Amino acid sequence: MFELQEVCKSYVRRGHSVTALRASSLTIPRGDYAAIVGPSGSGKSTLLSVLGGMLTPDGGKVLLDSVSIYDLPVAKRTSFRRERIGFVFQTFNLVPYLTALENVQIPLFLAGLPDDEQQVRAETLLERVGLGERLHHKPSELSTGQQQRVALARTLANDPPVILADEPTGNLDPDSRRVVLDFFDQLHAEGQTILVVTHDTFVADRAKRIFHLADGAITEQSESSQLRVA
Numbered sequence: 716m717f718e719l720q721e722v723c724k725s726y727v728r729r730g731h732s733v734t735a736l737r738a739s740s741l742t743i744p745r746g747d748y749a750a751i752v753g754p755s756g757s758g759k760s761t762l763l764s765v766l767g768g769m770l771t772p773d774g775g776k777v778l779l780d781s782v783s784i785y786d787l788p789v790a791k792r793t794s795f796r797r798e799r800i801g802f803v804f805q806t807f808n809l810v811p812y813l814t815a816l817e818n819v820q821i822p823l824f825l826a827g828l829p830d831d832e833q834q835v836r837a838e839t840l841l842e843r844v845g846l847g848e849r850l851h852h853k854p855s856e857l858s859t860g861q862q863q864r865v866a867l868a869r870t871l872a873n874d875p876p877v878i879l880a881d882e883p884t885g886n887l888d889p890d891s892r893r894v895v896l897d898f899f900d901q902l903h904a905e906g907q908t909i910l911v912v913t914h915d916t917f918v919a920d921r922a923k924r925i926f927h928l929a930d931g932a933i934t935e936q937s938e939s940s941q942l943r944v945a
């Protein structure tokens with residue numbers, strides 16, 4: 716499903732070049748549930764952005780369903796990404812002046828779904844993440860764990876086959892973290908491909924495979940302890 720071939724990426728800041736990713740190769744099969752771990756600054760977010768079609772690498776290729784995404788014209792790449800990839804961020808990225816329901820409706824609106832269908836689908840998704848009683852609350856009226864669940868519902872709105880999550884539990888208390896991780900388990904069981912960036916070993920251990928990143932390079936691939944005990 717995903718294939719990264721010799722991908723590298725540097726940033727230039729105040730005349731200095733920082734290599735964030737060096738000649739990394741990686742294959743993520745369909746239906747995989749993988750974690751990417753590594754210390755702060757090791758290139759995890761860069762890797763995820765490159766995989767997600769949001770950051771053009773300096774060299775190498777990124778294939779998604781055998782399509783080299785950075786060889787697509789920008790508009791095509793954007794629609795390709797919208798159809799296939801759902802993102803979950805540490806900071807949720809909810810629109811503060813919209814209700815939970817309206818936030819979840821955004822991608823459905825962008826996809827051109829009629830208004831009444833947007834509402835029904837958004838309600839169903841919010842019920843699924845346990846927020847059926849909070850449809851008309853704004854983000855500021857929700858706990859951080861609830862906000863992340865709204866963000867998850869929004870990510871799932873267009874039923875993307877791939878979920879890319881960057882530190883999705885970084886701001887959450889243990890209970891909310893568990894809710895999000897249980898949800899990833901369900902999605903994985905339903906066949907979705909999940910890639911989660913984290914520095915939390917508890918989170919990484921829920922995945923099937925763990926990639927270790929150090930100084931912009933994938934240094935190691937291991938099975939999570941979940942598999943070792945299975």
Ligand SMILES: Nc1ncnc2c1ncn2[C@@H]1O[C@H](COP(=O)(O)OP(=O)(O)O)[C@@H](O)[C@H]1O
Binds near residue numbers: 734735755757760761
């Ligand atoms: N927009 C940017 N401009 C300049 N340097 C950046 C930028 N984004 C990330 N970097 C640098 O690239 C390296 C990898 O960053 P990042 O991918 O965010 O790591 P991680 O997510 O593992 O903390 C770090 O050294 C970081 O300082």
Ligand SMILES: [Mg+2]
Binds near residue numbers: 761
């Ligand atoms: Mg990061």
